[in-house]
Amino acid sequence: MKENEKLICPYCNSEETKKFGITRLKREITQRYRCNSCNKTFSNRKLKHKTYPARIILNSISTYNLGHTLKQTKKEIAKRFHIKIPESTIHSWLKEYSNICTFTRIREQAVKLNKPEEMIFSQKLQHNQVYNFQLHKAKLALQAKELPEQKFQLLKDYLEFVQSNNFPHHIFSIPDEELEKRASQLKASLLRITKLEKQNLANKLAKLGLILADTNKERHQCIQNFMLINDSATVATEVPVYLTQDDIEYFKNKGFTIDFENYRTPITGHIDILQIRNGLIHILDYKPNAEKINAVNQLTIYALALASRTKLAVKDFKCAWFDDKNYYEFFPLHAVYKKTI
Secondary structure (H helix, E strand, O other): OOOOOOOOOOOOOOOOEEEEEEEEOOOOEEEEEEEOOOOOEEEOOOOOOOOOOHHHHHHHHHHHHOOOOHHHHHHHHHHHHOOOOOHHHHHHHHHHOOOOOHHHHOHHHHHHHOOHHHOEEEEEEEEOEEEEEEEEHHHHHHHHHHOOHHHHHHHHHHHHHHOOOOOOHHHHOOOHHHHHHEHHHOOEEOOOOOOEEEOOHHHHHHHHHHHOOOOHHHHHHHHHHHHHHHOOOEEEEEEEEEEOHHHHHHHHHOOOOOEEOOOOOOEEEEEEEEEEEOOEEEEEEEOOOHHHOOOHHHHHHHHHHHHHHHOOOHHHEEEEEEOOOOEEEEOOHHHHOOOOO
């Protein structure tokens, strides 16, 4: 961790933390911290009761789930971390975390579709800042069964369009004075909805992904990477979407309640995590301190934008924001369309 980076307290989410001694383990030295807000002490996001460092355990799981054999995984970890791990130990980790890292259920099918180096497509997008658009090719193919064929094809076509030279990347380069064009910056008048608070597998995956982040700035990327590789539903990350004036007029003509304050089009954004499961397309956004945030506005815009780009119905989407402790989900349709009897 960089000297000027603040470590967030896992108990109260305060950044008022400071170093508080070390713990010497068999294979690593763990830095401990103390929170000035709640006075509790904690270590730097390590797995408890493990002989090997958490980073080695989680990277071993990810390496295997990218399609490498146990032998290849052992070799890759030895090369990267300069430590030899028995294949039996790696296998025990895979078994222990299989309930969280559910990709293991479809891994056998996935490795038949793509080699490890071809499993994930990655593209750096220069959109004001750099966004790393990633698409899990094998998982996308395997999740096709979760949607009707026509709906899946429409989504697949858009994800492939993002990769093409015809995608309008220029509209995502926004001057500072026009930042209100970003979905995360807009204020919208939406219908009152009921959000469902629940525990989701995303919480556990986020908790593991956070272990791999050396700084707070790396949290999003580490969680995205870990979910893309290790869960069974995430098919893409940092998916660029945009909403045009024509899109907005179309929804209004259909009776949707969509009113934005001081907006300019196209409205742009990037979906953190895109999942296909249970017959719906799920739009997820990682939000540290999720319980203190209401992301209905931002996520509803994402859903409208992706619906417009894919020509899918808004009812085909479900949205959620989450961190390692909380998960809040809702149907974006309920935020913009009032059902009439």
